[in-house]
Amino acid sequence: xxxxxxEFGPQHGPFLPTAEWGLGSLxxxxxxxxxxxxxxxxxxxxxxxxDMIPTLCYLAGWPxxxxxxxxxxxQALEDPDPR
Numbered sequence: 762x763x764x765x766x767x768e769f770g771p772q773h774g775p776f777l778p779t780a781e782w783g784l785g786s787l788x789x790x791x792x793x794x795x796x797x798x799x800x801x802x803x804x805x806x807x808x809x810x811x812d813m814i815p816t817l818c819y820l821a822g823w824p825x826x827x828x829x830x831x832x833x834x835x836q837a838l839e840d841p842d843p844r
Contacts, residue, residue: 795820797839804836 791808794800797820811831818825819833835841 793834793837799837799839802837804834806836808834 791804793816809831811829812834813831815825815829815831816834816837817823818829820838833841
């Protein structure tokens with residue numbers, strides 16, 4: 762979407778008054794499938810992109826990167842073993 766008007770310039774603002782922006786609009790779909798993953802579960806917590814690497818490392822049995830900021834999505838796992 763392009764707004765060809767001075768008030769909606771390239772400096773990321775001011776924003777359209779009817780648009781969502783910021784953390785309130787960072788919505789998406791996250792789906793997992795495979796061995797060890799529950800089927801048909803709707804998670805009760807928000808999942809962030811940062812949570813994907815710790816979860817994949819856990820499932821693969823790989824060591825967690827020291828600088829990983831996310832958390833393992835235990836709620837989506839069949840038999841979670843919080844080590």
